[in-house]
Amino acid sequence: MTTPIxxxxxxxxxxxxxxxDVLTDGLRRRRFAWHHPFNGRLMELALxxxxxxxxxxxxxxxDRFLENRSAFEGWPLFFHFTINTPLTLLEPDLPPLRQRLCQLEQLASLYSPEAVRWRFDPIVCWESGGQAHDNLRGLEAIAPDVAAAGVKDVTVSFMDHYRKIDRRLADRPLTFRTPSPQEQVELFAPWAAVLTELKFTVHTCCEPVLASGIQGVRPGRCIDADLLSRLTGMVVEAKDDLGQRRDHGCLCHRSIDIGCYAHxxxxxxxxxxYARP
Ligand code: SF4
Structure with a gap:
């Protein structure tokens, strides 16, 4: 038997x-195709x-997944659900927060809370009207409901800044800013305490400074073969993913990412x- 991937x-x-539809068609045909993110080569996965x-x-x-979840029957699933702000300033086109929290509750009850990881990602800092802002207060509106759904793991990460993001802000009265590592620790530490008080395990995604600087925050592994093995009862392949940002602290195990920037x-x-134009 081939090792589960x-x-x-x-x-x-x-x-x-x-x-x-790309996902459901691919599962039905047991075949996926995408273009390599760096060299554009056509990649294929046949199962x-x-x-x-x-x-x-x-x-x-x-929402669409929940409506069509029967197409995923028989496939073990794990969910990274990003809910990081109720602010339409940062995410103008998402459904209202209440709706997204309901989706999370549904996933937890259908697939088990352990199969759902909440991502508060990215933590965003910006300046507007001469004042510093961040989206961390959104945790107050989100964390209690996530905890009530039984989901006990959260992954956090600060925003990575790319020049093309600044171009997008040309006609807006705000600028994003990147806090120093020390400021990141100071900003997040009180919120980490709120999360641990609610019994969350707080994982980082490529943020070694948070993991080493704040008690109770641990270096995370968003793709965790050991966890997936425990949840599915299979022995999933657990090799380091050398294609990820290991120099930034990524601990992920190897996975095959079938997403494509081009198509x-x-x-x-x-x-x-940074992933959109
Ligand atoms: S890829 Fe970018 S635009 Fe799309 S949901 Fe994620 S952060 Fe938003």
């Missing part, structure tokens, strides 16, 4: 929200019937996003 859909785009796989789904809106483009409008 991990399929990630996707770090590059929101497939459950915008390209669910013979004996090849088992766990599917890790990343999204900010699981599965995210149509989300997140102001801080």
């Amino acid at each position: 991990i399929i990630s859909a996707s770090r590059r785009t929101d497939m459950p929200r915008f390209h669910l 013979p019937v004996e090849q088992k796989a766990v599917l890790v789904l990343w999204s900010k809106d699981f 599965h483009r995210c149509r989300g409008q997140c102001l801080y996003c």
Whole structure:
């Protein structure tokens, strides 16, 4: 029997929200195709019937997935659900927060709370009207409901700044800013305490400074083969993913990401996003 693998859909785009048909067609045909993010080469994954796989789904809106979840029957699933702000300034096109929290509750009750990881990602800092702002207060509106759904793990990460994001802000009265590592620790530490008080395990995504600087915050592994093995009862392949930012502290295990910047483009409008035009 071939070792079970991990399929990630996707770090590059929101497939459950915008390209669910690509996922369901691929599962039906047991075949996926995408273009390599750096060299544009056509990549393919064919899954013979004996090849088992766990599917890790990343999204900010699981509505379409929930409506069509029967197409995923028989495939072990794990969910990264990003809910990081009720602010339409940062994410103008998402459904209202209440709706997204309901989706999270549904996923937890359908697939188990352990199969759902909440992502508060990214933590965003900006300046506007001469004042400093951040989206951390959004935790107050989100964390109690996530905890009530039984989900006990949260992943956090600060925004990464790219020049094209600044171009997007040309006609807006705000600028994003990147706090120093020390300021990141100071900003997040009180909120980490709020989360641990609510019994969350707080994981970081490529933020070693938070993990080493704040008690109770641990270096995270968004793709965690050991966790997926425990949840699915299979022994999933657990090799380091050398294609991720290991120099930034990424601890992920290897997965095959079937998302494509060229053909599965995210149509989300997140102001801080580096993956969209
Ligand atoms: S616009 Fe960017 S950050 Fe927003 S959902 Fe799409 S890929 Fe994610």
